[in-house]
Amino acid sequence: MLKFLSKVRIEFNALDTRTAACMEFLAQCNARKAKESNPACQLTVKRRTDDHPPQITVTFVNGVEEVFDATTTSAQNLRTMILEKGQLLETEQMFRDAGEKWPVLIPEDEIHLRAPGTKIGLEFDVSRKGEFPQCCDMYHFRFSMGFYKCLE
Known part of the structure; x- marks a missing residue:
């Protein structure tokens, strides 16, 4: 999962009851296998003291940053979204390396052939x-x- 990310920032109040997704995602990021997939990924944890809802900010290797509300998104859903977007990034890079334009546009009449x-x-x-x-x-x-x- 971390191989598609350059930065991960997890913010939460330790006394808040809504931090389950943050804690689970933090554990996934700290796993040996995840760290080995991208040792250069920067993992930052900010412990808040205010009522700000827990949030997870990820920066993909292409520079796109996404912020997730950890009160409404489970760690598993977040992981799935990162993997799906990462596969899209890999596909895009594969086409660019082959000299093809991205995104690939398929004419409507060819889709149904x-x-x-x-x-x-x-x-x-x-x-x-x-x-x-x-x-x-x-x-x-x-x-x-x-x-x-x-x-x-």
């Missing part, structure tokens, strides 16, 4: 008859969207 080499299946509704067609037996069918599709 059938991929080459795919089989066009025979669809039928078994609720009408309850029987499979003569072309093959029931083991050659896959159920999809209320219909069985012939896989031959």
Whole structure:
């Protein structure tokens, strides 16, 4: 998780009952595996004495900073969001390294084209008859969207 981040700042009041997400996220950041993934990531903890809600600020390796309210976001959800955004950053970098423009824009008409080499299946509704067609037996069918599709 830390491999996508350059800075993590965790702010909370130790006497506040809403600090569970901060404490859990801090434990995840201090884990050996997380630290080994990015030793250069700066982890800062600020203990507050006011009523400010707990918050977690992360700075991604590309410089984008995001602030999360730790009272409404669990540590697991925060970790998932960081990993998803990190995968997007990796994909973006992969395209840029290959000399491609980012973001990749796919024309609307190409999105709906059938991929080459795919089989066009025979669809039928078994609720009408309850029987499979003569072309093959029931083991050659896959159920999809209320219909069985012939896989031959």
